[in-house]
Amino acid sequence: MIKSLFEKAIKEYCSFNPKTISIAARAEDMLGDVFKKIDSIKSYNQLKVITSMQRHKLSESHFIGTTGYGYGDRGREILDLIYADVFGAEAALVRHNFVAGTHAIAAAMFGNLRPGDELLCVTGKPYDTLENVIGIGNEDNASLKDFGVTFGKIDVLSDGSLDLASLRNALNDRTKMVLIQRSPGYEWRRSVTLAEIKKASEIIKKHNNDIIILVDNCYGEFVEDKEPLEAGADLIAGSLIKNPGGGLALTGGYVAGNKKLVEMSASRLSCPGIGKEVGATLGQNRFMFQGLFMAPHVVAESLKGAAFCAAVMEILGFEVLPRYTAARNDIIQAIKFKNKDTLIAFCQGIQKGSAVDAHVKPEPWDMPGYNCQVIMASGGFVQGSSIELSADGPIRPPYIAYLQGGLVYEGVKLGVMNAVDNMLMVGKV
Numbered sequence: 331m332i333k334s335l336f337e338k339a340i341k342e343y344c345s346f347n348p349k350t351i352s353i354a355a356r357a358e359d360m361l362g363d364v365f366k367k368i369d370s371i372k373s374y375n376q377l378k379v380i381t382s383m384q385r386h387k388l389s390e391s392h393f394i395g396t397t398g399y400g401y402g403d404r405g406r407e408i409l410d411l412i413y414a415d416v417f418g419a420e421a422a423l424v425r426h427n428f429v430a431g432t433h434a435i436a437a438a439m440f441g442n443l444r445p446g447d448e449l450l451c452v453t454g455k456p457y458d459t460l461e462n463v464i465g466i467g468n469e470d471n472a473s474l475k476d477f478g479v480t481f482g483k484i485d486v487l488s489d490g491s492l493d494l495a496s497l498r499n500a501l502n503d504r505t506k507m508v509l510i511q512r513s514p515g516y517e518w519r520r521s522v523t524l525a526e527i528k529k530a531s532e533i534i535k536k537h538n539n540d541i542i543i544l545v546d547n548c549y550g551e552f553v554e555d556k557e558p559l560e561a562g563a564d565l566i567a568g569s570l571i572k573n574p575g576g577g578l579a580l581t582g583g584y585v586a587g588n589k590k591l592v593e594m595s596a597s598r599l600s601c602p603g604i605g606k607e608v609g610a611t612l613g614q615n616r617f618m619f620q621g622l623f624m625a626p627h628v629v630a631e632s633l634k635g636a637a638f639c640a641a642v643m644e645i646l647g648f649e650v651l652p653r654y655t656a657a658r659n660d661i662i663q664a665i666k667f668k669n670k671d672t673l674i675a676f677c678q679g680i681q682k683g684s685a686v687d688a689h690v691k692p693e694p695w696d697m698p699g700y701n702c703q704v705i706m707a708s709g710g711f712v713q714g715s716s717i718e719l720s721a722d723g724p725i726r727p728p729y730i731a732y733l734q735g736g737l738v739y740e741g742v743k744l745g746v747m748n749a750v751d752n753m754l755m756v757g758k759v
């Protein structure tokens with residue numbers, strides 16, 4: 331009944347190729363068990379968030395925005411406590427002042443690394459924007475390298491798992507922080523599981539208990555029923571215009587974990603002596619609280635959308651990562667198109683399915699910070715928000731598109747159907 335009403339709406343409001351409609355129906359029929367699992371994790375996380383809000387006696391008064399120094403901003407304090415609770419942390423720092431996830435991760439690094447220390451990444455090349463923070467290829471830009479912090483990396487194995495033997499060998503007296511990036515960024519690799527984070531943590535802590543394990547948690551929040559701090563990490567950081575902002579946070583980022591390490595990160599976001607004690611919230615608290623409240627639900631919608639996209643693309647014969655049936659550790663769906671035109675047709679189709687800027691046609695462009703052109707489909711209510719439906723791909727072989735987000739499953743479905751229709755129209759499938 332429900333599905334037939336969706337099809338009724340599709341016929342009433344859209345003009346899809348009948349082939350697109352039948353592929354979509356076939357894909358959704360394949361997803362019953364996948365959706366059940368996503369819903370069960372969602373229920374768990376949803377309860378975790380709501381009961382934490384109850385325990386901390388969240389009230390309307392916490393939504394009032396402060397100005398100036400932001401003294402006595404009880405909402406800011408309680409938001410930190412609730413995030414800490416939900417992520418299994420001793421403390422958290424949740425701020426709209428973080429420009430983006432990169433800034434939160436950078437604060438965690440700069441706050442806790444000192445000249446002579448080594449930062450070791452066990453998930454290969456870090457996310458593009460972090461290369462400038464670390465100082466890869468550019469060292470005189472106030473990067474970690476500029477401050478005398480060196481960097482080492484270990485690539486993941488060909489099956490995507492962490493190279494634990496190389497990790498053992500790479501740990502040395504100068505290793506101060508190990509970075510684990512949960513989600514692949516623009517790499518063709520699967521996301522890191524919590525079980526792997528646990529194994530790596532055990533090896534690292536056995537070598538030296540003082541080494542800080544930092545997880546770049548972007549796109550990983552609420553995908554599983556546990557979070558990386560519960561698997562041995564000391565510190566996590568991420569973006570509020572991804573999973574934990576639930577689509578409602580207008581900007582920001584967070585750091586959570588060990589109390590001392592979070593305080594050091596706060597001293598970098600503001601300054602020593604001020605740390606997390608001060609800072610006006612300017613009316614942003616309500617969005618951050620309500621966004622966190624929505625986050626487990628929104629993440630589930632995104633995951634369903636990602637699985638739907640995988641199933642559709644598998645039907646069409648494309649290689650996808652992860653497969654539609656695979657367990658997921660982040661909300662990203664990668665599709666390998668093997669040629670430029672198909673990648674572009676896909677992304678332009680996703681844009682056509684958005685609620686905002688559906689009439690705009692994205693084209694590849696020279697994005698700052700990237701070494702090739704990138705095409706980005708993002709018709710969001712919040713600029714650049716990738717917990718909203720978005721898809722992007724660097725224009726280089728093997729022409730992979732990365733799809734993520736979707737506040738409502740139907741929106742993703744509509745976007746993917748538009749993408750298929752677009753690909754059929756330009757003769758790319």
Ligand SMILES: *Cc1c(COP(=O)(O)O)cnc(C)c1O
Pocket residue numbers: 430431432433457459511512513514515546548549569
């Ligand atoms: C999105 C993302 C970041 C941070 O990017 P911002 O655009 O600064 O929020 C870092 N690491 C990974 C893996 C990401 O996906």
